[in-house]
Amino acid sequence: MRLLLVQPSPFENGRLGLENVLWLSEPVALTSLAAMVRDEHEVRVLDMRLEQADALPRVLDEFRPDLVGVTSMTTDAYQAKAVLHCAKSILGSGVFTLIGGHHPTLAAEEHDEAYIDAICIGEGEETFLELVEHLAAGGEREALDGIDGLQFRRGDERIATGKRGQARALDTFPAPARDLLDAYAGAYFFGPAQGMVSIQTSRGCAFDCNFCAIWEFYEKKVRFLSARAIVDRMEAAPEKFVFFLDDNFLTHRGRMEELLDEIERRGVKKHWMIQGRTDFVADNPDLVKRFAKAGLSMVLSGYETNDQDVLDSLEKGATREQNLAASRLLNDAGVLTTGIFMVRPEFEEPDFERLYAAINEMKITIPLVVIHMPLPGTQSYRAAGDTLLTRDARLFDLLHAVVPTKLPRAEFYRHYARWNQATMASTRGSLGLGFLRKRPRLALDVWPGMKLFTRRREMVRRIMEDPESYLRDEYEIIGHDLEQVETPREPALQTQS
């Protein structure tokens, strides 16, 4: 069989999202699926974030796949659907269309569409393998009952099969088929770290923050790749930069020590970046130094807020003091920090100012201020109920207030849009000669990507610092009068040239 796996572009060309500006990781979900079936079938991976829009219809027509699969986060939801719609449009009803990933798993009911043959619920590898084997053997597409982890169409009915267990040891899965991304070599990045391999070393999270759905997706189970397998994958990649995709890499001390032992023993010299909790960093200062020596170059953490009461209400399980200690320890060790902070819909002007001041005090290298929102699939989404102003997936991008704000929306966004300018001191405080002295090789290796990063950052700056951007995105979606906003891009008002 010919199988085409597509990573959708989160937005149409020209529309910006945080992901494409700061961080573009490999579509590991798709290369992991591909690895399960590639020995028996011809598989292609198309990353629409890095392609022109015509690539999809051209590849569909030329490759003529038997199955088209697409993965979807919440903000990708409509683009992912468009991919499958396009597949049916070109290839007809004969092509089998499959959607999976975070959003379809947690909001399957939104994907009950005639052009979607099946939804993969939860972890995909084994479900995908069984589905492809079934179809390749000539099995009926409406007789998928024996394959756990699916919802599929039978006539007008949507059938849910049994629950897919998520217990298989990660080391027993084949390594993702990275070679299927050769066309995009060098294109993946985090900040100025251009040319980066993405590796997932664990799945799930042991914490249950009420604004996050990761632990619900993985049913609060956590599984790990062995240290040996992690370092195998680091060594196999030609890239200098490694991004560990784990939602929380810093899990327990024993695992970290084992990994460090393996990296040191094998003499791996790579810059690696992780997502991890501040409380772990704060509680393990000795490990931080060892991490830095072994190549840890950046830690992305959810600092969330400067307010302990709010941290408690989020059921975060970390303290403000731990946040401060973590940023200090990482700065001292020459490890760059990316900190995510949340403004809340009830914020008033002093709250914004206090948050920005707190960020500057922490000296985070790349601060990112997002808007707290109930994400689909989370406890807080279910609790939000009628207070949600929209269920339009595009606005669940952490950049829009999807529940009412205490301030008038225009004023709320005016304060919010200042965050980048208001937190410049944080970046300046983190970087400088001290960093160059501590990490000269890292500074040298990120230098080639700095120009592109600066240009990308400049693009996002222009849109993010303009409060109108947020209001325009909401127009006719979250009701407020656009006439209050100047409309320089209205077609009728454009200047002719």
Next chain:
Amino acid sequence: MTILTPQAPPQRKETWLDRLEREVQTHPGVNHLLLSRLATGPYTRRDYRVFGLQHVALVGFFTRYMELLLLRAPSSTEKLWLAKVLVAEYGEGSDGDDHETLYRRFLAAAGAHEAEMDATPLCPEVWAFVREHLRITSQEPFLVGLGALGPGHEWAIPKMFAHIIPGLIRAGFSAEERLYFDLHTEQDIDHGAWMTEVLSLLVTSDEGREQVRRGARLSLEARYRFWTGVEREIVAWRQPVSMDAARAGLHVGGAVRASAQSVASPGDRRALNATVQDFRLGAPR
């Protein structure tokens, strides 16, 4: 395995027209991602207003292309067939409402003012589409023109509009407001059938078939660029003016994607109308 073979193969032997129709139906111009996005995503009336203020520029010009081609038809046989379609395009079968009237109704429902329909700057791809079709119907061999207006239009439009209609319904347009689109999914199927007939009668040589195919492809490539331009306008209106400068030259994803095209408009619909009406056979391109 048979279950996954796209579309059951036809029982009769596949003709060149079957192959051409498949080529049209699978062309990126007919399957532009914008169309699938409109079909599946929650675009608003204001988005459709931006869409329509660009798309309206194409409405009404089809008859001009047909007139140009009619003048160049090699015999009365071809003229008769073309005239049939042309009469319908002038408004027959639309209860007295010509295409432009129907489109104005749609645009009004989308919130566009009457004056905007003529005064809105058109994106370069709209101009390019119209100029390309004037060129094809006036300078290319007759059968290339026939390929562009027949397979390139009449076979393509029903499928493209069928993608647009679900989005219009989702955005709350009534049946009356979207009549222009509904009509074309029905009427152009008839026109397409006429075209099939005329093509099978008139095109008997390999060279002629290749000319028809070339015409269809030229038209669809222009169509692909047209949808890309329209999509850019739909995205752009929600962005601050400062994004214009930023967009020119860099894709956010990095190294692979080519630079964005210029978005400067060559002019509005009045200017385009004048260009089309002043166009004469033999005029320089």
